[in-house]
Amino acid sequence: xxxxxxxxxxxxxxxxxxxxxxxxxxxxxxxxxxxxxxxxxxxxxxxxxxxxxxxxxxxxxxxxxxxxxxxxxxxxxxxxxxxxxxxxxxxxxxxxxxxxxxxxxxxxxxxxxxxxxxxxxxxxxxxxxxxxxxxxxxxxxxxxxxxxxxxxxxxxxxxxxxxxxxxxxxxxxxxxxxxxxxxxxxxxxxxxxxxxxxxxxxxxxxxxxxxxxxxxxxxxxxxxxxxxxxxxxxxxxxxxxxxxxxxxxxxxxxxxxxxxxxxxxxxxxxxxxxxxxxxxxxxxxxxxxxxxxxxxxxxxxxxxxxxxxxxxxxxxxxxxxxxxxxxxxxxxxxxxxxxxxxxxxxxxxxxxxxxxxxxxxxxxxxxxxxxxxxxxxxxxxxxxxxxxxxxxxxxxxxxxxxxxxxxxxxxxxxxxxxxxxxxxxxxxxxxxxxxxxx
Numbered sequence: 001x002x003x004x005x006x007x008x009x010x011x012x013x014x015x016x017x018x019x020x021x022x023x024x025x026x027x028x029x030x031x032x033x034x035x036x037x038x039x040x041x042x043x044x045x046x047x048x049x050x051x052x053x054x055x056x057x058x059x060x061x062x063x064x065x066x067x068x069x070x071x072x073x074x075x076x077x078x079x080x081x082x083x084x085x086x087x088x089x090x091x092x093x094x095x096x097x098x099x100x101x102x103x104x105x106x107x108x109x110x111x112x113x114x115x116x117x118x119x120x121x122x123x124x125x126x127x128x129x130x131x132x133x134x135x136x137x138x139x140x141x142x143x144x145x146x147x148x149x150x151x152x153x154x155x156x157x158x159x160x161x162x163x164x165x166x167x168x169x170x171x172x173x174x175x176x177x178x179x180x181x182x183x184x185x186x187x188x189x190x191x192x193x194x195x196x197x198x199x200x201x202x203x204x205x206x207x208x209x210x211x212x213x214x215x216x217x218x219x220x221x222x223x224x225x226x227x228x229x230x231x232x233x234x235x236x237x238x239x240x241x242x243x244x245x246x247x248x249x250x251x252x253x254x255x256x257x258x259x260x261x262x263x264x265x266x267x268x269x270x271x272x273x274x275x276x277x278x279x280x281x282x283x284x285x286x287x288x289x290x291x292x293x294x295x296x297x298x299x300x301x302x303x304x305x306x307x308x309x310x311x312x313x314x315x316x317x318x319x320x321x322x323x324x325x326x327x328x329x330x331x332x333x334x335x336x337x338x339x340x341x342x343x344x345x346x347x348x349x350x351x352x353x354x355x356x357x358x359x360x361x362x363x364x365x366x367x368x369x370x371x372x373x374x375x376x377x378x379x380x381x382x383x384x385x386x387x388x389x390x391x392x393x394x395x396x397x398x399x400x401x402x403x404x405x406x407x408x409x410x411x412x413x414x415x416x417x418x419x420x421x422x423x424x425x426x427x428x429x430x431x432x433x434x435x436x437x438x
Contacts, residue, residue, distance in 0.1 A: 053185070055097055056090025062176040070294060071287045080172040084109065084161070089173075095186050102173065102195040106166055113160040123154045164200040202406045205376045207414045208233060208367045216367055227369045228376045228411050231384070240364040245321065248314040249340045249348075250357070250374065252278075256305050257378035257396045260371050261285055264348040265293060266339045271315065276307040280397065286350045301397040315339065379404065380411050 059081045066074050088105035089097065130147040134140045161169075174192035181188055206212075206224035216222060229237065234254055241247055252258050258266070261283035270279040280303050285294040296302045307315070322341060323333040331345050338347050357371045369377075375396070382392045383404075393404040 053094045054090060055092045055094050056086045058094045058180060058185070059085055059090070059176055062179055065179070070285075070297075071292060072285055072294070072297075075287055076168065077172050080169045084169050085173055094180065097177075097186075097191055099191045099194045102170075102191055106170075106195070106197065109161050109166060113162075116158045116160050119155050120157050123151065123157060126150050126154065162200075163198055166197055167200055170195060170197060205373070205380070205407050205411045207380075207411045208369075209414065213367050222368065225370075226376065226407075227367070227373055228380050229366070229369060229373075231381060233366060234377050234381070237361070237364060237366060240366075241360055244360070245343070246340065246353075246356070248311075248318045249353075251314055252311060253371070253374045253378065255378055255381065256307065256311060257375045257382075257392075258305065259283065259301075259375060259397070260350050260353060261294075262296070262301075264338070264340065264350050264353060267337055268319070268339055269337075271339065272304075273312070273316075276309075276312050278305045278307055279303075280305060284347065284350055289351060291347070291349055296397065298397070298399055300394075300399040303394060303397050305395055376407070376411075379408055383408055 063074075063077060063081060066077060069077070084105065088108060089101055092101055126147055130144060130151065133144050133147065135144070170192050174190055177186065177190045177192055180186045181190060203226050204224070205226045205228045207228050207230060209230075212223050238247070238251065238254065241250060244250075249263055252266075253260070253263055256278075258278075258280070262280050264284040265282045266278060266280075267282065270281055271277075272279065280296060280301065282293050283296055283301075284291050318339060322336055322339075325341075325343070326333040326336060326345055329345050336345075340348055342348055342352075354371050357374070358368070361368055379392055379396055382395065383389065389401050389404055393401045396404065398404050
């Protein structure tokens with residue numbers, strides 16, 4: 001007892017009170033006293049000696065200290081904690097969290113992914129059958145009613161927690177545990193760092209070739225989440241929207257590789273007309289459905305993007321069009337901050353722009369790509385035109401050329417192969433030496 005009461009170097013009233021509380025708590029619960037070293041450590045970092053801090057408690061406390069983070073980063077942390085870390089690990093004592101507990105969490109996430117994919121496939125099958133059933137005829141109408149009822153009773157489509165997201169979840173847990181280690185709340189062992197996950201596959205861009213387009217038209221399935229139009233399809237898209245009020249917006253993404261938020265947030269003060277350059281200094285960030293102005297996510301994202309002659313001409317016209325729109329709305333054109341604004345003069349909403357882009361693609365009958373993939377088209381065009389990869393990487397705001405090569409290597413090979421075939425096809429031939437049947 002004397003050894004216990006002499007734990008703190010200075011036997012002050014706080015120490016005596018803390019130890020008394022601990023003894024009383026152990027007496028009530030009948031549990032054993034913590035080890036002397038554990039009592040010393042808890043007291044040194046000012047954790048109540050009677051506390052049994054859970055992982056959930058600590059994650060909440062850790063998040064409170066992240067108030068100054070970018071909203072999107074904080075939202076990402078909160079989502080990981082709310083949807084995965086607390087449900088699976090929150091009940092464990094912080095100091096007793098083990099690698100096996102974290103491994104079990106990811107095993108359960110994998111099981112949930114399998115269930116989600118099965119449910120999505122079931123819903124897709126019913127939806128496709130409904131879409132294929134004609135409206136005419138009493139039997140068809142009865143079947144459609146039955147299928148709609150089945151759809152209503154099935155869970156909605158959900159996204160799986162893919163490997164890349166699992167790595168993000170592990171990074172969140174690792175960051176929270178590192179703070180606990182620095183504060184000496186837990187031993188110097190981060191179980192998240194010791195938990196192994198399969199390596200995430202890089203999301204490489206895939207080119208829409210005629211064969212892939214035919215397969216998509218039959219099945220409705222995209223070959224890859226990241227798809228890129230070849231030059232002639234980029235031209236079809238731009239020709240098809242040439243009269244749209246936001247043509248210049250999409251033109252800049254397609255040729256100069258701006259991100260959605262960067263194009264939405266671009267300000268007139270960022271445009272250097274004398275040097276034909278746009279400084280990417282801010283972006284509009286979507287958090288849920290809320291939108292706020294933020295800085296580029298990385299240091300490489302803050303950059304100057306050179307403008308070509310056509311882009312500068314379009315931006316000059318955009319200034320005139322915007323001025324006329326503001327006057328018609330009774331607004332002062334001098335108050336225009338953003339280069340691109342909505343029809344009511346307010347700043348663009350990134351989510352609405354994505355919806356607009358998808359509607360435009362569908363109306364033109366083009367194979368689908370994401371708005372972010374239009375930026376990939378810009379990179380593909382530049383690389384196909386033999387622009388140095390370092391310049392392309394800087395234009396895109398990539399932190400290294402390695403990222404640029406990983407994303408676009410496959411697309412470039414396919415483009416160059418198609419170009420080689422096109423050159424040969426230009427020359428009419430009656431006979432081809434060495435070609436069977438020629």
